[in-house]
Structure formats: C-alpha cells, structure tokens
Amino acid sequence: MLEVAYRARRPVLLEGPTGIGKSELVRALAEQLGIGTVVLDLSLLEPPDLVGLPVIRDGRTIYAAPEVLPQSGAGILMLEELNRAERYIQQPALQLLSARRLHQYELPPGWVCFAAINPESADYQVTPLDRALRARFLGVNVRADRATWLAWAEVNGVHPGVVALVRAHERAFDDVPPRTWTYAAQVLSVLRPEEIAAGEVLRDALAGYLPPSWVEVLIASRDAWSSRLSFDIRSLLSTYGPGSPAARELAQARERGETDRFDEVVARLAPLLAGPEVAVLASQGRLSLAAFEALCADLPGDHRERLEEALGSNATATSLIDVRPDELLQNYPGSAAERRILAWRADPLRRYRVGLAVTALRAHLEVQARLTDIRRSNAARIALGQILTQLPEPWALRLVETLKKTGITPIRPQ
Known part of the structure; x- marks a missing residue:
C-alpha cells in the first residue's frame, strides 16, 4: 500500500x-525502492526549521527554504509527530503534506510526504486532526506484528536474549513497544560478561527501558544467552548441508562427545521453529526444508524428534509443503496427495511433513463455515477415514481429537 502511495505521489498518515x-517502515520501503529518505521530528522544530527564514528580494519578502528539505532526486519526506507538534509547526507541515509546497518551496516531483501520528487517546497528548483534513491523506494503521519483528530481529543482530524473550511471550509488545525492546537489546550487546554476571549492573542498565517485571524475566534467562557455537543458529535453516561449516562443527562435536552442542542447537532452534515467524522466514527464502532435513539427519534421535515436532505442529509453516487440505478431502484414495503422504511417512527425515499436512487439515476442518458441507460429504469422510489409517500414531490421535470436536464421523475403509 505504501509503495502504491509513493508511485501515486499521495501523502500518507501512518497512525500507531x-x-x-x-x-x-518508511526507511525500509525507501531502501527497497532505491530512493532517499529525510526524517523530520516536528515536535522538536521551530518555525524557521521548516518554513525557512524570510529574506528580501526585489522588494518582496520570500522564504529561503531550509537546507534539510529535498531539492532534487526521489524519496520520501517523513514528518514525525505531526499531531504532537505545536500548531505553528503543524499548519505549515499540513500544507507541505497536502499541497506539496510551502511558500516558494515546492517538493521535487520524485518526492512524496508521509507523516506519522499517535492515536488520539488518553495515552498521548495530541492535537486531533479533523475528519475533513484526514480525508486528504491515505490513512494506514500500523500495529506491532511479533512474527515480522522477530524475523527482522534475527537478521539485524538483535541480542538473542531479547529475541528469545519476545518469542516466548506473546504479550511482549503489549506494554513495551518494539523500539524499546531494540534499545534494551543494544544495551545488552555492549555489556561486558562481568557486568551481565553482576545482577545489579544488569538490572540498572535495563531498568531505564523496561518495566521491572520484564527486567526480571530477562535476567532470569541470562544463562541461556551465552553460546558455544561459532555459527549463527538461524543460518542452519537455510544453508545447512553436508560439508557446510556448521555441519563440520557438529561432526567434530560428536567425535569429541560434546553433546551439549546438540542440546544448544535444539534449545535455541525449537522455539524458533514453533514460533510465528517461520512463515516470514520462508517467504524471505531463509527457511529451506532441504536444509532442515539435512540438519535433522545429523542430530541424535531425540533431538531430531523435538525439532520435527516443533515444525510439524506449527500452523504458520503449513505453506512449506505442497499438499493442501482440499486435496486431502477430495478423491484422496489413489491420488497424488495420498502418494506424497505415504512417501513422507516412509521417510524418517520427512515424516514431519505428514505432521504439517495434518496441522493444516485440522485448521481447515475447524473453520465453521465448512463444517456442514464436510459432515455431509461421503467423499470427505472416506478420505478422512483413509488418512487416519496412514498416519503415524501421534498425528492420527490429533486428527481424531479434531474430528470429535467438530462432530465429523470418518468412514474407515473396510
């Protein structure tokens, strides 16, 4: 939507x-489009910072545009804190947003203005924008998406302690915004080991950003922050394979009997595989089933099972396989979908894919709008009966649980 607004050169109000x-978000869009950005915090500006200073030219008063305003090229001029700025700044900012000009200054053709505002609620001291004014802009409500932030955090080197905490707590963004977690992570990243070990130093360093309850949660997990692995744990999901640096390191650990290395791999990877960011990683090409299966092949059985359970049960990961619930419910016996299920079941390293298929099927069956048709469809009930006979026991039991919950009676083969 923001890219469309840029192409149309329409102003945007991002509210959140x-x-x-x-x-x-705006900086990321500009980087994606290969254009520039200028960010101005209106709450910190005085009128000359935006309007410019008056000068006399040919007996007329004109305004010399501030150097910070773009003069050429292409980009996005981002005006922050629009509804928290003073009126004497807000008015010229709105003129720049809606009319693309301010006195003699005119925004270059390749540029567009976006503005950020805070919600008009008791939590913020803001100057409300009336409905007629808002109607001039494309309004975009911005909310915190934990999966997207986690995927971003993994790529941008956010401290693993903070990443692990946000991954483990669904409500992490309820009272602490993403930016504050990032600030806390930056503090953690520069603390020395002895400062982390000293609880008081660590607590004081974090208390300026986080509520006491989150500080204590973070401190309680500090033993898990240190790593004996030389590779990035996230890279295992995209680059692991025979002969890769990580594979060589794990092989050496196995030869030396260092089982704690495998424990750490699983302890750090399982929450990620079970978490909401898996779909984001997959869409970005940073999760390969081939790499995952190569890793599982090199892990001890109990470690492999834990990772396979984490991924196989993750509803956000079901798009990774090429079998869809509709295929399972329509003429399943003898179909290509059945052949895939049987092949996956026979392959210990791909059996988790059966789990993904079952996870997707269970979610499909629980959609209320479909229930009546499925209950009445003998073809679907025959398919479900056939599938149940082919599933490994743990996945069969989960599907049976869903069938009982939804009142669907499978027709088992004679």
Missing part, C-alpha cells in the same frame, strides 16, 4: 503507538 516502527 510510539515506538512501533513507523519511521523504520
């Missing part, structure tokens, strides 16, 4: 709580 990443 402070620290949610509105400006970062």
